[in-house]
Amino acid sequence: MAIAERPIILVVDDEESVRRSFDVIFRDDYEVLTVPDGEMALAKVQDLMPNLMFLDVRMPGMGGLEVLAEVRRIDEDLEVVVVTAVSDLATAIEAMKLGAFNYIIKPFDVNAIQQIASRALLKHRINLENRRFLESLTQENVRLRTQGKRLKRRLQATSHELHEMREGFAHASKLAALGETAATIAHEIRNPLTVISAYIQLTRQHLPSNTKVLGHLDRVEREIQRLNRVAQHLMSYSSRSNPAWTKVPVNALVEDTLWLIRPRAHAQHVEVMTDYDASSPTVQGDQDQLTQVLLNLLVNACQAMPDGGCIQITTGVRGEGEGEGEGGAAQVTIQIADTGCGIPEEHLPNIFQPFFTTKGKDGTGLGLAISSRIARDHQGTIDVQSEVGRGSVFLIALPSAAQDSTAPPS
Ligand SMILES: Nc1ncnc2c1ncn2[C@@H]1O[C@H](COP(=O)(O)OP(=O)(O)OP(=O)(O)O)[C@@H](O)[C@H]1O
Numbered sequence: 001m002a003i004a005e006r007p008i009i010l011v012v013d014d015e016e017s018v019r020r021s022f023d024v025i026f027r028d029d030y031e032v033l034t035v036p037d038g039e040m041a042l043a044k045v046q047d048l049m050p051n052l053m054f055l056d057v058r059m060p061g062m063g064g065l066e067v068l069a070e071v072r073r074i075d076e077d078l079e080v081v082v083v084t085a086v087s088d089l090a091t092a093i094e095a096m097k098l099g100a101f102n103y104i105i106k107p108f109d110v111n112a113i114q115q116i117a118s119r120a121l122l123k124h125r126i127n128l129e130n131r132r133f134l135e136s137l138t139q140e141n142v143r144l145r146t147q148g149k150r151l152k153r154r155l156q157a158t159s160h161e162l163h164e165m166r167e168g169f170a171h172a173s174k175l176a177a178l179g180e181t182a183a184t185i186a187h188e189i190r191n192p193l194t195v196i197s198a199y200i201q202l203t204r205q206h207l208p209s210n211t212k213v214l215g216h217l218d219r220v221e222r223e224i225q226r227l228n229r230v231a232q233h234l235m236s237y238s239s240r241s242n243p244a245w246t247k248v249p250v251n252a253l254v255e256d257t258l259w260l261i262r263p264r265a266h267a268q269h270v271e272v273m274t275d276y277d278a279s280s281p282t283v284q285g286d287q288d289q290l291t292q293v294l295l296n297l298l299v300n301a302c303q304a305m306p307d308g309g310c311i312q313i314t315t316g317v318r319g320e321g322e323g324e325g326e327g328g329a330a331q332v333t334i335q336i337a338d339t340g341c342g343i344p345e346e347h348l349p350n351i352f353q354p355f356f357t358t359k360g361k362d363g364t365g366l367g368l369a370i371s372s373r374i375a376r377d378h379q380g381t382i383d384v385q386s387e388v389g390r391g392s393v394f395l396i397a398l399p400s401a402a403q404d405s406t407a408p409p410s
């Protein structure tokens with residue numbers, strides 16, 4: 001077998017400094033191509049078939065997710081690592097669902113991206129080898145077909161088994177990569193922050209109380225706290241950390257989340273209609289987590305309507321003034337109804353279980369499990385009604401924030 005040429009890494013980022021950094025990091029070991037926008041990236045993918053692409057999600061013109069979807073049409077084997085800001089994690093999750101290998105958060109750690117690059121290139125190589133292997137198996141299958149029934153049956157069983165193993169492996173490694181990356185980055189950031197913070201406090205003790213250096217130190221400490229929050233935010237994607245509890249206006253929450261789903265719905269000829277409760281209901285909660293719940297349900301609805309359809313989102317308030325005792329028990333509801341394929345009755349008890357999916361390698365089966373966990377953390381519920389062939393209705397119910405405190409439930 002011929003020795004492979006140097007792997008090609010394509011870097012797509014509108015910032016010149018970022019492109020230059022990638023070039024410096026990788027040029028000794030790989031062929032590095034850099035381009036400033038999505039259109040040029042697609043042309044390079046078409047012409048040069050790179051092995052790995054680092055893709056900025058936020059670019060003027062064609063956005064990263066759009067580029068990613070187009071890339072999948074041109075070369076389904078190309079591994080894509082999405083480069084994102086911490087404020088854009090929802091987009092990173094979306095990118096993972098579109099088949100990205102992993103994501104990195106700006107500003108990034110050179111060691112970490114070198115490791116991600118070598119893992120992605122290894123996976124790319126294994127995928128190509130697997131594909132060649134499966135292709136040759138299929139050819140072999142055809143040849144053996146002529147050699148009698150028994151051999152044929154055995155080969156089919158083997159190739160099926162291989163296929164399942166390969167899918168299982170890809171699935172598991174993607175999940176592990178997502179959790180592991182988030183936790184590692186957060187951990188790496190928090191340790192040095194603790195040390196810096198301790199030294200600042202020590203320095204304070206040796207300074208006269210009237211020096212203006214104290215003001216500078218205040219500023220440094222505020223920035224350290226901010227970094228700490230960023231790290232915490234990251235960790236919440238791999239474990240439960242302290243949520244940022246605020247009063248969340250539900251109509252605005254839905255409207256914001258729709259920005260994330262509309263391009264996908266539009267491309268699939270899915271019409272999205274909204275009916276907002278006029279009283280502008282609010283709930284207490286973590287805005288990012290609640291966005292994640294809505295996003296999961298809306299993505300599922302779109303996936304249930306590959307040939308188009310309709311999503312109706314309705315917000316409302318129930319239980320108010322129905323005499324349920326002190327403090328009332330008003331609940332804010334968000335109903336998401338689709339006209340998709342529906343859910344067979346025998347699946348209904350399983351859909352909230354982790355890893356239950358009917359989407360093969362396209363689903364992790366975590367969307368509803370995470371969503372119901374988040375709803376529970378908010379003392380709420382998610383219910384479903386569905387009929388095969390007619391569609392599904394998911395109903396999120398959360399305690400109304402009308403006169404509550406701003407503390408999360410203990
Ligand atoms: N709106 C819906 N219409 C039809 N089936 C649905 C709908 N929502 C969920 N399901 C079913 O429930 C299963 C579990 O959904 P869940 O969101 O947890 O995982 P997934 O969508 O398969 O994968 P992931 O969300 O991790 O990409 C889906 O595979 C699908 O069979």
Ligand SMILES: [Mg+2]
Nearest residue numbers: 296300367368
């Ligand atoms: Mg899902």
